Amino acid sequence: MRTTSSTLSTPRRHLVQLIALSTLSLAAAGGARAADPAYPATQQRPVQDQFHGTTVSEDYRWLEDFESPEVKRWVAAQNALTRARLDAIPGREALAARIKELVMTRPTGYGSLGHYGKHWFAMKYEPGRQQPRIVVMDSPDKPETVRVVLDPVQLAADGSLAIDWFKPSPDGKRIAVSLSEKGSERGSLHLYDVASGKPVDVVIPRVQFPTGGGSVSWQADGKGLLYTRYPAPGERAESDAMFFQQVWSHRLGEPLSKDRLVLGEGLPRIAETFLASGPKGLQIAQVLNGDGGEEAFWLQPQGGRWQQLSGFQDGVKGLQAAADGWLYLLSTKGAPKGQVLRLKLGQPLSKAEVLVPEAEGTLTQFKLLDGQLYLSYLLGGPSELRRLDLKTRKSQVLPLPAIASVDALVKGEKNELLASVQSYTQPQAWYRVHKDGHLAVTALAQKSNVDFSDVEVLREFATSKDGTRVPLNILRPKGLKLDGSHPVLLYGYGGYSVSQTPGFNALRKVWLERGGVMVIANLRGGGEFGEAWHLAGNLTRKQNVFDDFIGAAEHLIARGYTKPERLAIQGGSNGGLLMGAALTQRPELFRAVHASVGIYDMLRVELDANGAFNITEFGTVKDEAQFRALLGYSPLHKVKDGTRYPAVLFTTGDHDGRVNPMQSRKMVARLQAAQSASMAERPVLLRTSANAGHGMGSSTSEVIAERTDSYSFLMDQLGMPLQKP
Known part of the structure; x- marks a missing residue:
């Protein structure tokens, strides 16, 4: 989410000590089907469920319980196998050195930039550091004045402590920071004095979870703040611990027992609230109804009561308040590509006038x-x-x-x-x-830190199954001949109205300098062409996303960029789901797949805490039409025995609070059992990190290790040289 002091806009929304053995056989019950002998033995324990008169079976539900000792042994065996395979790839050490070189020399960057009081604040990303730091400076033109306010590595030398987000007070004298461990995104709020860098006041727990996120907003005098808070132990059932997010008020110097609830009664169980302050003490709360794109706004003038400005169906997606009492709104109501409305503070939304109409x-x-x-x-x-x-x-x-x-x-x-x-x-x-x-x-x-002058970027359009034109952003070496011989890495996401926009990544050079081509697809489900583009790829229309991606792959082959045996695909989270759908629906189209922190069992995802937030994007099995759509593409249920699947590397983290790691475990077990190709030719591997979550807050060392594994796997499968030419 991008915010300033008076603006809210739409949010949204990756080392294990291994047992020294190559395989580990688990005690198998009678009748278990043997997988490829090279894989760890995995029990099949059939379970059946009924949905709207349909019986659905699965064999690996027992892998959902990570507290089970046998599941931990199974994960350790899979990790050991993966390490043995990946570490033996020729040229891996040279590739690892190149990746480390680029990561450790990446350019110094500044994010979350903002001006408060007399200072500019930012998150400073620096080469070689495990985590970014919060800094202040006199001016964006004077980086020599940069001074560190908070360095999480000083609090945890191994880089396991991460800054989720921070917000300075209006006068710039204090900052409020959410800190979490090992990529868990389970944050507590810490307050620091900017001048000394020392902690002040109390630590406020449960302000941030990976389900609904978290936020803070300072009051105008800088002596109090509003913060998001999840239920304290005993307030609700344990199953609701990461739901029912509310807004509480705290005054500095007072105990937490005196904090009071100011907003939250009547909000959805899956509310995600983001706070901001405006001029003259105005407080703004943007509340999402889960992750499907429904948003509502509440306002509180200084000294007044909270009032709802817009509801979930009113299409307001962003708000800026001006000092003269006017509100400026980004709205998609009747304008799916967005328009700007203007409204006087205190008036109902029906009085808003169109200031900037919808454009191209x-x-x-x-x-x-x-x-x-x-x-x-x-x-x-x-x-x-x-x-x-x-x-x-x-x-x-x-x-x-x-x-x-x-x-x-x-x-x-x-x-x-x-x-x-x-x-x-x-x-x-x-x-x-x-x-x-x-x-x-x-x-x-x-x-x-890397020269891209020998690379050109082109925009081409693929054609999806229903005739929709799908943009492709193609990074390729200059002078490339379209003879169908090139290794191509195709990336996609397609969900939550998240747009794939041009972004710099020095590690792409690792692929490009070895003769590869990289392609980023703008699929339906994203927001690249407005809310209509998003809605065309969510709920019962999710199959459109997979058709778009398959159409992109077919375009690259037809245009002469590559051929199936030299085509790899990559995606994470919702993009991991995309990988599962693509490889099960068109296994012959791809040679290798990297699926990161993905969702594969669409019938049980909503049972997890964050999965409930995804219902407004994916749908629910409780609705028959949505159940039929979910079952129709659920990767776990689309796997067919005896099929020649691509080689697949699944990566996940023990501390992932957004996508349950059991999703990867179950999908790996099912694919290993179904794969007709030998493990030597087309392996199905699982990499589980004990020091990572969904990817947010991962340390530099974790990033280097994961990128080395994923790139070496894909390059090896496509026959690319791992050593730099």
Whole structure:
């Protein structure tokens, strides 16, 4: 989620000590079907469920219980097998060295930039450091003034402590920080004095969980704050511990026993609340009804009561409050690509007027500044930045690099606007937008540690099953001949209205410099073409996402980029589900798959805490039509015995609170049993990390280890040289 002090916008929404043995046989009950002898023996214990008159069977439900000693032994055996296979790949050491080189020399970057009081605050990402640090500086043009406020590595030397998010007080004298361990995203709120860097006040527990996230907003005087809070022990049933998020108020210096509930009664069980402050003490709460895109806004004027501005069906996706009492709203009601409404504070939503009507691009964010409205649009993936003079109504397009992304718009001191911009070949840079419309780079621009001058970026369009045109962003070496011989890595996500926008990643060079091509697909389910594009790929329409991805693969083959035996695919989380669907629906189309922290059993995902938040995106088995759709593509249930599947590497983390690691365990067991190809030829492997979760907050060492494993696996399967040519 991107926020400033007065703006809210749409949120959203990766080392184990191994037992020294190559296989581990588990005690098997009579009648268990033997898998490939090279795999650890895995019991089949059939279980049947009834859904709307349909009987559904599965064999590996026992792998859901990670507290079971035999499940832990099974995971250890799978990890040992995976290590033995991956560590033996020729050239792996050279590849690992190259990946480490790029990670450890990655450019210094600044995220979450904002101006509070007399200082600029940011998260500073630095080469070689296990975790980013919170810093302050005098100006984006004076990075030499940077001073560290909080370094989580000073609190946990192994890099296992991560900053989930932070928010400075309005005067910039204090910061509130959510800290969590080992990628768990289970955060407690800590308060620090900016001048000394020392902790102040009490630690507030249960402010952040991977289910509904968390947030904080300071009160105008800087002496109190609002924070999200999950139920304390005994307040609700244990099964509801990560639900029923509420907003509480705390005054510095007072005990937690005096904190009071200010917002939350009547909100959904799966509410996700994000807080911000506006001018004159205004408090803003953006409440999501799970992850499906339904949002509502509540406002509290200073000294007043909370009032609901919009409901879940009203289409308000973002809000900025101005000092003159006007509210500016990003709305998709009747305008799926987004429009800007204007409304006087205190008036009902029905009184809102259209200030900026829906345009060709998809409006993702805006910022009002000194009578100018800056608007960032998505053009199917890349961004366009426009400026509208509210008095003259004159509009202009501001110059951006080709195929670039505007990640954030930030208001600074003296009515200046900063924009974060990056592309596939140029790292993030913070630009100052001048009154004449040109963008001047600040001193916070990242300096790339890798040369992409020999790479070109193209946009092509694939055709999906129903004729929909699907954009593909193709990174390829210059002068590439389309002779069908090239190793291609195709990436996709397609969900939650999350858009795949141009972003810099130095590690892509590892693939490209070995003769490979990388492709990022803009699939339905994302937000690249507005809310209609998102809704075309959720609930009972989810199959459209998989058809889009398959269409992308077929396009790359038909165009002469590659052939099935040289095509690999990669995706994580919702993209992991995409990997499972693609490999089970079209196994002959791909040679290798990396599926990270994915969902594979669609009939049981909603039983997990975060799975309940996904119901508004995926649907529920309780609804018959949605159940039929879920069963129709659920990867676990689409696996067929005796099928020649691609080689697959599944990766997950013990501390993943967003997707239960059992999803990967069950899918691996099912595929290992069904795979007709030998393990030597097309292995199905599981990598489970004890020091990671869903990917957020992973240490630098964990990132290096995971990328080395996934790249070496895919490259080996496609016959690519692991050593740099």
